[in-house]
Amino acid sequence: MNTFYIGPYRQKNLTGCLSNSIIEYLAAKKPSSETLTARPIYLEKNAKTRDCGKAIVDAEKTLVDNYDLVIQNSTLEALVPIPNVKNYFMPITSNKNFSNEELVTLHNCDKILADNIFDYSRFSSIFGEQKTVLFDYDVKIPRDINPINLGLYNHMQKLYFIGDYAKNIELIKSLVVSFVLFSRSRENICIFFFLTDQNTSSINELKKFSEYTYGHLKITNSITRTLFLNANIEEESINQCHKSCDIFLDLNDDCRNSYNRKYAEAYGNYVIGLEDLDFFSIATNNGMINENGFSTPTPISLMKAMENVTKKQNAEISKNKLETLIWN
Amino acid sequence: MELKKISYNIINKVLDKNIRILYEDHNSLFDKIFLTLDYYIVNRNNALESSFYYDMQIINNYFPYLNSRSHFIYENQFTDLVLFHENPHGSFKKEDKLILANNLRTTEKIMFLDSCNKSWSLPNSSVVHYGVPVSERIADFVSRPKDVLILNLKNNNQVASLYQHIKNKIDKTDIVNSFSDQSLEEVQQTLQNYKIVIDVDTPINCLFATACGCTTIINQTFDTRLESTITVEDFRAVFVVIDKILKNNMQDTISRDIDLIKTAYNYDNFRSKIDTIIRKVKSETFVI
Numbered sequence: 218m219n220t221f222y223i224g225p226y227r228q229k230n231l232t233g234c235l236s237n238s239i240i241e242y243l244a245a246k247k248p249s250s251e252t253l254t255a256r257p258i259y260l261e262k263n264a265k266t267r268d269c270g271k272a273i274v275d276a277e278k279t280l281v282d283n284y285d286l287v288i289q290n291s292t293l294e295a296l297v298p299i300p301n302v303k304n305y306f307m308p309i310t311s312n313k314n315f316s317n318e319e320l321v322t323l324h325n326c327d328k329i330l331a332d333n334i335f336d337y338s339r340f341s342s343i344f345g346e347q348k349t350v351l352f353d354y355d356v357k358i359p360r361d362i363n364p365i366n367l368g369l370y371n372h373m374q375k376l377y378f379i380g381d382y383a384k385n386i387e388l389i390k391s392l393v394v395s396f397v398l399f400s401r402s403r404e405n406i407c408i409f410f411f412l413t414d415q416n417t418s419s420i421n422e423l424k425k426f427s428e429y430t431y432g433h434l435k436i437t438n439s440i441t442r443t444l445f446l447n448a449n450i451e452e453e454s455i456n457q458c459h460k461s462c463d464i465f466l467d468l469n470d471d472c473r474n475s476y477n478r479k480y481a482e483a484y485g486n487y488v489i490g491l492e493d494l495d496f497f498s499i500a501t502n503n504g505m506i507n508e509n510g511f512s513t514p515t516p517i518s519l520m521k522a523m524e525n526v527t528k529k530q531n532a533e534i535s536k537n538k539l540e541t542l543i544w545n
Numbered sequence: 546m547e548l549k550k551i552s553y554n555i556i557n558k559v560l561d562k563n564i565r566i567l568y569e570d571h572n573s574l575f576d577k578i579f580l581t582l583d584y585y586i587v588n589r590n591n592a593l594e595s596s597f598y599y600d601m602q603i604i605n606n607y608f609p610y611l612n613s614r615s616h617f618i619y620e621n622q623f624t625d626l627v628l629f630h631e632n633p634h635g636s637f638k639k640e641d642k643l644i645l646a647n648n649l650r651t652t653e654k655i656m657f658l659d660s661c662n663k664s665w666s667l668p669n670s671s672v673v674h675y676g677v678p679v680s681e682r683i684a685d686f687v688s689r690p691k692d693v694l695i696l697n698l699k700n701n702n703q704v705a706s707l708y709q710h711i712k713n714k715i716d717k718t719d720i721v722n723s724f725s726d727q728s729l730e731e732v733q734q735t736l737q738n739y740k741i742v743i744d745v746d747t748p749i750n751c752l753f754a755t756a757c758g759c760t761t762i763i764n765q766t767f768d769t770r771l772e773s774t775i776t777v778e779d780f781r782a783v784f785v786v787i788d789k790i791l792k793n794n795m796q797d798t799i800s801r802d803i804d805l806i807k808t809a810y811n812y813d814n815f816r817s818k819i820d821t822i823i824r825k826v827k828s829e830t831f832v833i
Contacts, residue, residue: 223552227832256555259622260548266833270621277830284560295548299556326769 219252219281220543224290227257229265232309235476236290242354244272246540254279258291288289305330310473332475335491352539356479364461369440376408377462382419384471390426391514393443397430398516400442400503411448411458420445459484495521551622555597564600565828571605572698573746574753577729582816599623600827624829629656630747632664646729653826660768671822675749676815677806683758684737686796692717694739696750704745707780708711733757739789760795762786770805773798
């Protein structure tokens with residue numbers, strides 16, 4: 218069987234990291250009798266790019282006469298119909314609601330392969346469980362990763378978020394508000410925002426916003442418990458974040474993506490996802506709907522999620538290993 | 546960015562065996578030769594709005610690469626192939642050459658003349674000598690009804706003035722600004738009406754005209770090894786040269802040059818070498 222994968226694996230951002238992990242995983246699991254061809258797509262203008270390992274470079278050099286399956290790991294906007302070849306779509310989505318126009322293009326796909334429960338639920342509710350599949354894959358945990366020395370915070374329980382500031386502004390600010398409200402009656406807990414767009418002015422802006430929130434709510438702390446750090450999207454840096462913290466907030470507004478959740482779970486961290494939270498409804502809080510159509514998570518639901526996180530059950534929906542969906 | 550168009554380009558480059566090329570004109574007779582190759586070739590000027598997909602872009606001009614890789618390529622995400630027809634311009638600085646070499650480091654390049662390759666010295670360049678189709682029947686030199694044809698395919702005002710100048714003294718003189726409406730065979734037929742072709746642009750025009758049995762007058766030296774080509778550095782001397790050619794039967798010299806073209810500028814060899822490179826570019830992955 219000849220498989221052709223197209224995805225943003227050369228982009229140095231979260232969607233690129235996931236795509237890179239998927240193609241690395243497929244290359245490792247591919248039976249020797251099968252071929253795997255890969256080609257990158259750059260979904261963002263002026264995207265930062267990355268070099269790839271040997272397995273991916275080999276897949277980029279592969280070209281065969283006929284293909285049996287094409288996997289498009291891209292956005293709905295980039296999805297194209299492919300006649301006469303089995304066509305799987307691995308969606309790259311945000312929290313934004315789909316337009317009807319976008320959904321129409323999905324009728325041309327044979328299967329929709331979702332890497333996270335949020336997307337799986339959304340797509341399976343429209344296209345059914347026959348067509349929508351939740352897939353699973355493994356990420357490699359590098360050896361010898363040293364945790365970040367967080368000083369005073371080393372012994373605190375640490376929530377953490379990883380993502381671009383520019384693409385998650387509303388979400389990050391609402392998380393700050395929720396955390397400030399949630400943590401006022403709790404000691405020994407803090408929240409880290411690892412910001413991957415590495416913009417010092419964003420960090421200063423968020424520090425000011427955090428100070429304003431504490432001031433506005435008349436909460437005083439001896440030490441700051443909302444922390445903003447620049448983070449590199451390199452594998453080592455991402456691993457350090459996961460190794461150093463405890464409860465991962467898998468809530469990014471710009472991309473629904475299992476990449477960081479995978480690493481968080483691999484390090485034994487708890488994960489709070491969209492499925493664990495309630496949001497202010499349009500009726501009660503019209504002003505807090507962000508441009509993506511999502512409202513702010515309620516502090517109460519964040520608190521509940523925090524409390525529940527230790528009791529969290531595994532998802533009931535069964536996952537399929539990606540290689541069995543392709544080569545079995 | 547039109548992401549659907551980009552997806553189409555990437556996917557079809559892998560799935561479709563046909564080769565689809567977005568081609569930027571050279572405004573020379575090379576365009577006529579290139580369009581005879583067995584690919585789907587679409588002129589870039591006509592294609593920007595089209596929803597057609599392409600495997601590569603072929604560009605006859607290195608200038609867009611002096612600043613960065615062509616913006617258009619980022620927008621469409623397909624590989625490019627740059628063709629070099631001439632030596633670096635006199636005003637071209639060493640630094641410019643370094644910038645160009647860096648911006649073209651991952652881009653496939655073809656040099657059509659040995660001297661061109663030597664003077665550019667760009668890495669990852671292939672030398673493919675021009676291939677010029679030769680008609681089976683070529684009109685005799687003496688039987689040609691007209692004397693001089695001036696090629697002005699890049700619409701140069703000085704060339705237009707030169708035409709007026711020559712036309713005043715030699716009545717059977719014409720100028721042509723474009724062959725866009727003619728097929729390669731029709732261009733060959735047109736050129737065979739003239740004894741002399743004057744061109745100031747590019748060696749391929751000179752080779753093409755020679756393959757049609759014309760004596761050529763040019764204003765710069767190219768390493769084409771053609772005996773019947775005369776270089777005139779000062780166009781005040783052009784009348785002396787034209788007069789000399791018209792008074793002599795150049796048939797033997799031209800015949801030797803046509804034999805040279807059939808071997809040194811063999812069209813089939815050219816097709817085959819270009820095809821190898823184009824297939825290589827088709828199979829390459831576009832990486833920023």
